[in-house]
Amino acid sequence: MATLLYLLALPILIYLHFKPKYHDSIPARFFLKNNARFTEKGIWFHACSFGEVRSLSPFIEKIEPSSVRISVITQTGFREASKYPLAQVRYLPFEIFLPFWIRKQKVLIVMEAELWPLLFIVAKAKGMKTVLLNARISDNSYASYVRFAWLYRWIFNSIDLIFAQSLEDEQRLKTLGAKAVHVCGNIKAFSRYEVSHVYPKQPNKRVVVLASTHEGEEELILSHLTLLPNDQLIVVPRHPERFAKVNRLLSAYAENLGKSYMCLSKQNSLEADVILCDTMGELINLYAIADVVFLGGSFVDGVGGHNPLEPAFFGTKLISGEFIFNQKVLFDSVTNVFTCKAEDIKNVFDSIETYPKSAIVHHGDIEPLLEQILGK
Template identity: 50%
Template sequence: MAINILYYLIAFSLYIISLPILLFLTFKNKYKDSIPARFFLLNNPPFNKPLHHFHTCSLGETKAIKPIIENFEEINLSVITNTGYEEGKKYKNANVRFLPFELFLPFWYKPCKTLVVVEAELWLMLFIMAKKRCQKTLLINARISDRSYPKYMKFRWFYRHLFKYVDVVLAQSKTDKTRLINLGAKNVKVAGNIKSAVTYQITKKYPKPSKELIVAGSTHPGEEELILNAYKKNSILVIVPRHPERFEEVYKLIEKFSAKNSLTYGKIQDGLNKDIILVDKMGELINLYSIADKVILGGSFIDNAGGHNPLEIAYFNKPLVSGKYIFNQKPLFKMVENANIIENSKLEEYLNKELKPTNIKNRGNIDMILKEIDV
């Protein structure tokens, strides 16, 4: 009880201190919906039905739970980010909310059947409220990365307390199970990674170009230059930046590189008939992966992003080239056969190689998860 009171007082203090920053961030497009909803409860009422409550953070986790939530007629879904919210709204059986900041949960949170939290969303107040007001609390797809584990262990006393409010933990791997137990988790089982059980739907069919099509997906600052400099002659290179606010910046890089090397360039709305093409709209990666000859997966050639989901590429059995900085995605890469993880200096060489197609080795145990959810 003392820890809970102290935690709440700290959350209250942080909220007061952060108010000027929060107010400033509400004017940025990236946060214009999430921050007012989470920190000021604007247009963010409590759920009005005592259903199963799923909580995810962002786009990837919200996509990952699709094969689970499609088994229910109606569910409640809370998220943290705008991208998670937009993905959640696509599910016709989901009542979607932004999860309020911890400070507001005692007043906002209503009874539910089972609270199902995905991956590492370890919010103490959320679990406390759910333990009191719901029939069961469940953490699924739980993982602790190599990089994060030492940091978690420094606060083991806190996580040991938090896990008192978690009834069942379903870990991604045996390694994750051991780490979670070391942090104080009880009733831990291995159910695999649910991201490997996701199916990906093509929303638009692009005609396959006659030239080799290389798709660079989810790129970050510093990666576009590397990829452009490794450009393979007589191929079509499509670049898809991770963040929409960088579209114009990346297009200028493409324009400059193309002019210097006498290449044609354009944007995706003009078709796949240029040497280098920018995708400046969301939701096209899956469509492009489905027809790619090779895929360069961004977020892995710089040391601060941690990589991105390789299963989207392996689902379509496409050759994959990734950088070595994949510390956030190691469990997913372990599920993919024939992924090429390389040094940055080898990118041009690998784009000119014949590469084996990828495939997914193991899939998450959806039946085990559904059995634990139902009460």
């Protein structure tokens, strides 16, 4: 079946290859271009994207650098994984290639919902310990999992150890046939956040950041926002392919208000009234100087929210939309997050100076979890 799907999809894959978003990933994943096998006997982490790779840093930093193997799906994930010194970084090939592409490692650690059947089955057949880390099943997707319960029971037979984000996730996983499930919370709670670049903050400016925004959220938030004269607005879209579209939107927005505008990629400073962050990896640096953060992925239904720990770490005034179903565990770890519907954005923002700053309730301890995973 997988081979048939691969053959039928070839024309689409060739077409997508010419899009910047897939220029490197499709040749590597579906044609094995520049995608050699890992050398043996390492610690293999598999994550999908930028955020998942970054959340693995507390684990990777405690492992011998030359032992680290990281496979990813996206190009942004690949670039982030490549920052780890001496790590072997690859794109995960399409399923039909895995039986001969995979070499035996000490352990395979897969993030969240990356339940590729042959990934676990082949890894287990080659003698690896297999771990599913940070596992969760959202409210929206649970019905779909139950519908294909036979498939997941088959996959879970090849997974030795599962660490779930919550008791609810644990119960849902067991219902689907998972065994050896432990609750450890969301591993992002183990992260420590450090800036890579210090932006000087302009005197008497209140920095308002629209963070990790998705399609439709910029227009939605801005339509309910009344900026003060001393406000500096910085917008950080979640996906690079949307930079051009958001650039046009913000340029017109700034012109309409008579405010100065710039793109961060053109001038690595924060001197305009309205700024588009069109470079990757800068959000943490912007959180460090932000006074108010609107956390995207939560004002339109379907995404389920993003990580509130990062802005809370820097003590921002934190505003989120109501749709946070994929991040409930993390939101429980943060105090003073103000969730609101779109129509309430104006009231919340206008009163934000009377609200307390956000803060992280606690950080997790990674050592016991790492010992369980590696079998120390």
